[in-house]
Amino acid sequence: xxxxxxxxxxxxxxxxxxxxxxxxxxxxxxxxxxxxxxxxxxxxxxxxxxxxxxxxxxxxxxxxxxxxxxxxxxxxxxxxxxxxxxxxxxxxxxxxxxxxxxxxxxxxxxxxxxxxxxxxxxxxxxxxxxxxxxxxxxxxxxxxxxxxxxxxxxxxxxxxxxxxxxxxxxxxxxxxxxxxxxxxxxxxxxxxxxxxxxxxxxxxxxxxxxxxxxxxxxxxxxxxxxxxxxxxxxxxxxxxxxxxxxxxxxxxxxxxxxxxxxxxxxx
Amino acid sequence: xxxxxxxxxxxxxxxxxxxxxxxxxxxxxxxxxxxxxxxxxxxxxxxxxxxxxxxxxxxxxxxxxxxxxxxxxxxxxxxxxxxxxxxxxxxxxxxxxxxxxxx
Numbered sequence: 212x213x214x215x216x217x218x219x220x221x222x223x224x225x226x227x228x229x230x231x232x233x234x235x236x237x238x239x240x241x242x243x244x245x246x247x248x249x250x251x252x253x254x255x256x257x258x259x260x261x262x263x264x265x266x267x268x269x270x271x272x273x274x275x276x277x278x279x280x281x282x283x284x285x286x287x288x289x290x291x292x293x294x295x296x297x298x299x300x301x302x303x304x305x306x307x308x309x310x311x312x313x314x315x316x317x318x319x320x321x322x323x324x325x326x327x328x329x330x331x332x333x334x335x336x337x338x339x340x341x342x343x344x345x346x347x348x349x350x351x352x353x354x355x356x357x358x359x360x361x362x363x364x365x366x367x368x369x370x371x372x373x374x375x376x377x378x379x380x381x382x383x384x385x386x387x388x389x390x391x392x393x394x395x396x397x398x399x400x401x402x403x404x405x406x407x408x409x410x411x412x413x414x415x416x417x418x419x420x421x422x423x424x425x426x427x428x429x430x431x432x433x434x435x436x437x438x439x440x441x442x443x444x445x446x447x448x449x450x451x452x453x454x455x456x457x458x459x460x461x462x463x464x465x466x467x468x469x470x471x472x473x474x475x476x477x478x
Numbered sequence: 479x480x481x482x483x484x485x486x487x488x489x490x491x492x493x494x495x496x497x498x499x500x501x502x503x504x505x506x507x508x509x510x511x512x513x514x515x516x517x518x519x520x521x522x523x524x525x526x527x528x529x530x531x532x533x534x535x536x537x538x539x540x541x542x543x544x545x546x547x548x549x550x551x552x553x554x555x556x557x558x559x560x561x562x563x564x565x566x567x568x569x570x571x572x573x574x575x576x577x578x579x580x581x
Binding site for chain 2: 216240258277314315368370371372375377379380381382401403427429436441442443454455457458459460461462463464465466
């Protein structure tokens with residue numbers, strides 16, 4: 212019968228002020244995060260949760276715990292160990308080779324980032340060791356943390372972006388209307404983070420443009436995407452609607468009959 | 479410093495319907511709406527989901543007025559094709575892990 216895998220987790224405190232002591236809060240939160248990450252690795256490897264994790268040993272005189280993986284339900288042992296998956300995954304992150312990852316690994320990487328959170332601030336570093344053949348001892352330190360962060364940044368860069376034209380509605384303030392050329396131009400400053408989108412206004416009358424200047428508007432536009440930038444490169448305005456003075460959302464309490472679909476309808 | 483919160487359609491629906499099951503949260507929602515420190519983000523999809531409901535006949539305010547207020551009170555994140563692409567990839571990934579995308 213296959214033996215249950217174990218993982219040794221040891222934390223080291225910051226030497227400067229607490230004589231290498233680790234706060235109970237830091238230890239507790241990392242232990243919870245480690246269990247969460249192991250469960251995620253198990254689900255990812257086996258398609259569903261096949262293991263539970265329990266504390267096998269708490270070492271005396273150091274901040275060290277041994278977690279053991281046991282199959283749940285007990286008689287159905289999944290093929291792949293969550294602990295081994297975790298070890299392999301963390302070793303790949305440590306190698307710094309971001310080409311090994313794609314967007315499907317993002318959830319795991321985010322969990323690993325959470326495991327690193329507080330390194331150098333709440334604790335000095337942590338060790339993770341599965342003490343088996345072909346295993347790698349993982350050191351959770353600031354270098355590992357920056358590699359995990361960098362990997363997330365790199366995989367996000369790999370996402371394909373849309374290239375083409377769509378019709379969209381955008382909301383913002385219309386600024387800098389320029390009537391000097393044959394085709395009038397303007398800038399739409401989006402409400403979201405005040406992002407600036409250049410607009411072509413060939414289908415809009417001069418009067419509408421003048422009325423809309425410096426006002427909050429909702430525009431329907433042909434949006435051009437270049438496949439490089441996440442937002443449209445430019446908007447070709449089709450129509451502009453100027454917002455009236457807003458009321459209060461609270462005024463609309465109780466004035467709606469909104470149906471809640473039941474679960475069967477959703478499925 | 480502004481505090482950012484994201485509300486999905488269920489929050490708006492609970493608020494607008496004044497759902498008694500969420501009584502303890504309704505006051506918090508009201509506070510957030512009234513406090514200038516908070517910036518509420520939502521998605522254009524949430525507005526579409528809220529708009530599924532009809533305004534009771536007896537009330538005179540028009541639907542356009544509601545949308546006007548909603549769009550100016552809440553910072554709506556536009557649903558661009560790139561958001562759809564990412565959402566699609568995320569759903570496929572969750573389906574691979576959990577064999578379902580339902581909660």
